[in-house]
Amino acid sequence: MITNHMPTEELQALDAAHHMHPFTDANGLAKKGARIITQGKGVWLTDSRGEKIIDGMAGLWCVNIGYGRPELAEVAARQMNELAYYNTFFQTSHVPAIALAAKLAELAPGDLNHVFFAGSGSEANDTNIRLVRRYWQVKDMPEKRVIIARTNGYHGSTMGGGSLGGMSPIHAHGGKIDGIVHIGQPDWWSEGGDMTPEEFGLMRARELEEKILELGVDKVAAFIGEPIQGAGGVIIPPSTYWPEIQRIVDKYGILLIADEVITGFGRTGNWFGSQTFGIRPHIMTIAKGLSSGYQPIGGSIISDEVFNVVAEGGELYHGYTYSGHPVAAAVALENLRIIEEEGIIDHVRNVAHPYLKERWDALTDHPLVGEAKLVGLMGSIALTPNKATRAKFASEAGTVGFRCRERCFANNLIMRHVGDRMIIAPPLVIKPEEIDILITRARKSLDECYAGLKE
Ligand code: PLP
Numbered sequence: 001m002i003t004n005h006m007p008t009e010e011l012q013a014l015d016a017a018h019h020m021h022p023f024t025d026a027n028g029l030a031k032k033g034a035r036i037i038t039q040g041k042g043v044w045l046t047d048s049r050g051e052k053i054i055d056g057m058a059g060l061w062c063v064n065i066g067y068g069r070p071e072l073a074e075v076a077a078r079q080m081n082e083l084a085y086y087n088t089f090f091q092t093s094h095v096p097a098i099a100l101a102a103k104l105a106e107l108a109p110g111d112l113n114h115v116f117f118a119g120s121g122s123e124a125n126d127t128n129i130r131l132v133r134r135y136w137q138v139k140d141m142p143e144k145r146v147i148i149a150r151t152n153g154y155h156g157s158t159m160g161g162g163s164l165g166g167m168s169p170i171h172a173h174g175g176k177i178d179g180i181v182h183i184g185q186p187d188w189w190s191e192g193g194d195m196t197p198e199e200f201g202l203m204r205a206r207e208l209e210e211k212i213l214e215l216g217v218d219k220v221a222a223f224i225g226e227p228i229q230g231a232g233g234v235i236i237p238p239s240t241y242w243p244e245i246q247r248i249v250d251k252y253g254i255l256l257i258a259d260e261v262i263t264g265f266g267r268t269g270n271w272f273g274s275q276t277f278g279i280r281p282h283i284m285t286i287a288k289g290l291s292s293g294y295q296p297i298g299g300s301i302i303s304d305e306v307f308n309v310v311a312e313g314g315e316l317y318h319g320y321t322y323s324g325h326p327v328a329a330a331v332a333l334e335n336l337r338i339i340e341e342e343g344i345i346d347h348v349r350n351v352a353h354p355y356l357k358e359r360w361d362a363l364t365d366h367p368l369v370g371e372a373k374l375v376g377l378m379g380s381i382a383l384t385p386n387k388a389t390r391a392k393f394a395s396e397a398g399t400v401g402f403r404c405r406e407r408c409f410a411n412n413l414i415m416r417h418v419g420d421r422m423i424i425a426p427p428l429v430i431k432p433e434e435i436d437i438l439i440t441r442a443r444k445s446l447d448e449c450y451a452g453l454k455e
Pocket of ligand 1: 123
């Protein structure tokens with residue numbers, strides 16, 4: 001039997017032989033071996049060699065309440081014993097799905113009162129493609145089907161989600177569905193040239209208006225964006241960006257989808273990133289922090305207007321076996337109870353964020369760090385050989401970030417790199433003393449990476 005007690009090398013060999021990883025070159029993995037994670041508690045992970053690792057990424061931006069909360073395990077066991085599975089496809093429902101949908105309608109801003117559940121963020125975004133196209137069909141405007149998204153956005157790995165995302169390797173590996181076009185991203189550091197961040201934010205938002213006019217408003221169904229692009233490198237948009245996007249969406253009457261898969265459930269210091277940036281979406285995509293990753297669950301929270309129109313059109317002809325899965329829904333509900341009752345969002349806003357922000361901003365005194373940005377508990381630093389010109393590493397683009405990430409990993413800190421940006425999104429329950437450890441290890445890793453560069 002394969003267990004945690006087997007020697008690490010044996011586990012690594014079996015992993016490399018049989019388990020395909022999405023973002024690790026299989027040959028490299030066979031040589032180096034994966035790090036085998038065996039336990040989690042709070043912001044800490046333990047690996048098979050007994051090393052304690054501080055998780056600066058909350059897994060994949062999802063373990064908002066931290067690892068190892070027994071309440072969620074208890075709720076899951078209770079729900080499995082009571083009703084392990086039933087679907088909500090036809091004329092049936094169950095209490096966990098009803099209670100979770102009602103809770104989400106209470107928490108979500110504006111008239112976002114209806115929830116369609118999925119198993120993940122990718123599936124939820126596929127639902128959104130169908131929902132917005134169906135909305136215009138029912139309104140007798142079936143030619144309004146183009147969705148405008150952004151370069152370097154990320155909306156998942158299904159064909160729909162991957163097509164909405166603006167990452168060319170994903171499009172290259174298997175193609176892209178039709179009717180999705182991309183405009184530029186609000187990444188001032190990399191692309192802002194001589195403009196101020198505010199000018200650049202306006203310029204990038206106005207690309208939406210230009211695209212709508214170029215395609216014809218009678219062809220455009222919706223715009224989708226993450227309030228803060230996460231997987232693209234934690235691109236925190238200039239303050240002018242979202243208000244201008246909102247103005248344009250309102251002016252042309254197209255639907256707005258806020259992909260809150262990362263920014264939802266406290267990450268930015270509010271329940272949703274839309275509240276932090278003053279966005280009024282018709283649909284919100286949710287996943288990850290919805291259950292703090294304890295169960296796979298996602299969904300779309302839909303406005304009264306979109307729901308009523310789509311419902312008028314009759315059957316949706318869209319559903320997943322695990323939509324509203326009772327165990328996942330019960331666990332998500334318990335997770336939301338913990339976030340609410342333990343004041344975790346207040347902790348982000350009043351404790352974790354100012355404490356981390358001061359120390360995060362101070363990283364700009366490091367010779368490698370040009371820019372440090374943080375909203376709530378989601379941040380990035382841009383690595384550069386020249387802070388004044390915001391230059392990129394000419395011959396080594398992306399590899400400096402990779403090397404810094406490797407140093408972090410060796411120093412038992414999980415940070416991610418996107419090109420030459422280093423990013424963090426720790427569990428929202430991180431304490432000040434853990435923030436100190438995170439920053440100390442990040443500095444040490446940056447120093448080591450910098451020393452390696454000069455060699
Ligand atoms: N949307 C955003 C903004 C994401 O960051 C992700 C995943 O990282 C997804 C969608 C896809 O979610 P999932 O991996 O649950 O399919």
